[in-house]
Amino acid sequence: MEAIPSQASGTLWSFRLANGVARFTAGFKVIARNRLALVGLGLIIVGIFCALFAPFLVTHDPYEINIAERLQSPSFAHWLGTDFMGRDTYTRMIFGARTAFQVAIGAVVLGAMFGIPIGLLSGYFGRWVDMAFMRVMDSILAFPGRLLAIALVASLGGGLFSLYVAIGVNSIPSYARIVRGAVLSQKEREYVEAARMTGEADTFIMFRHILPNCMAPILVRLSLDFANAILTESSLSFLGLGFPPPTPSWGLMLKEVSPFLELQPWAAFFPGLTISLMILGFNLLGDGMRDVFDPRQYQR
């Protein structure tokens, strides 16, 4: 491998650092071979950047109401126009990224936090453990995802936490199933036997040995799940079940200007476009990673 520097490269630490950097660039190069994945990654980075540095990127106050300038088209004063209360669409979109990522991260973490261990236990122990967990997962899957989210929000009330739960619970079964499948194929490998031979306990083998080797499908799922969480949050907000106004949320922005669609199409166009681009970004990255991790499929 050209990525490995020669043994002569100074002290141990510099060797390890160089090794790490080399591996990272090698990994990035593989992803970058897939142009679409690179586009997806770019979109996501822009999104994260907006969310992180929102206050420095905006031109107005996201809550500033100016009825005199309502429903304007894009101009120098308002880059992407204004909404029905005269608030700056560009500013609210940038702050909307914060809302979107805040909800998406929470929901994805919640889904993964429960889904991954459930999949690990099911796959590793099999038999009745598998049976019990998978039937619970099946019963969650029996509900249409969006409907379950609506029902959960309705029963838990509004707020960030109930959004986490409503969106996160939906994705638990998909993590559990994916991890379970990966564990089933990994646990028959000889390195697991070798670990057992070394005298390691089951939990240690599960988390330290098997889980890292199941990371590929998990990463793909994480990326796709982000897209799903953003979309679900937008839909919930659109239905009035997400954040209350005047929170800058993409779904809510779309909803608020929908009555004025004929009067000022721009006001709905930009939030809609943002949602689409963000979801597209995560999907492209997810698909790209899948192609990289499964080279046989990639060549087809």
Place this chain on the structure above:
Amino acid sequence: MNTGQPLLEVRNLTVEFQLKQGILRAVNNVSFSLAEGETLGIVGETGSGKSVTAFSILRLIPSPPGRIAGGEILFDGKNLLNKSEREMQKIRGSKISMIFQEPMTSLNPSYTIGQQISECYRIHLGDSRKVSRERAEQVLSSVRVPSPKTLIDRYPYELSGGMRQRVMIAMALACQPRVLIADEPTTALDVTIQAQILELLKELQEKFKMALIFISHNLGVVASLCNRIGVMYAGSLVEVSGKKSLFTKPLHPYTMGLLEAIPRPEHRDRPLTAIPGSICNLLDPPSGCKFHPRCFKAKELCKTEPPTLEKHSGENLVACYFPGE
């Protein structure tokens, strides 16, 4: 050789697998003992129960479907079959260790060599990251890998088969076990690498003064390493003899057949002798001695009564009614 109490003693070990088609007895009434620092070779065909015996000693038989149906495994006078899973975890890797057949897949692909070796120290000796890393470096240099300092940060995919097998040996030796079980450690390697690995094992065994159980289907390999050799057929130990007498005066007809079947340069004008028939179906083994359908000496008695492993001459044991020429 067997002075005092043996280090490891297997008594009447029987292992069964519950399959859909019925019960398969993979290991049948196997007994042998191993003294401190001794090397015992176990040879036999594929499916004769060599590996299952090895895995049973560490209690690593997948259960279900496997089950140790009977017998005792005494290590230092204590029966391993009575130990709890937790006690076994303490023994595995620290007192009894094992090297596997497939070095290509026996290392975890997502950790560096150093991380995998030092794990052993962290678990059994409770060492810190730093200390365990130093120890890993030491043990790596003892298995003669070039520049262990850089190898320690490599991932398994960067190593060749021979190197990986050395790493596996280093892992198995990490905590200086008293018994090392080598389950066909050279099968997947080139002949030249094979010779190096065998040489290394011999040297390390003397250095660390451990007992070695060497499992192989290659009589030549076993001969170069072991002082005592056990021959397995269809789950039973049919002969246990000293190296010399096994090759010059084999006792069991199966051993004779095996020796006949080795190609020899001086017999190149003759067709290779083979044992007629094939290994029996373990789900439905023949009655009496399991080898009788293929045996040239088989008599009525062999068809009804299974012979037991008994002392023949000196320290040589055989399970046959008509041993020797």
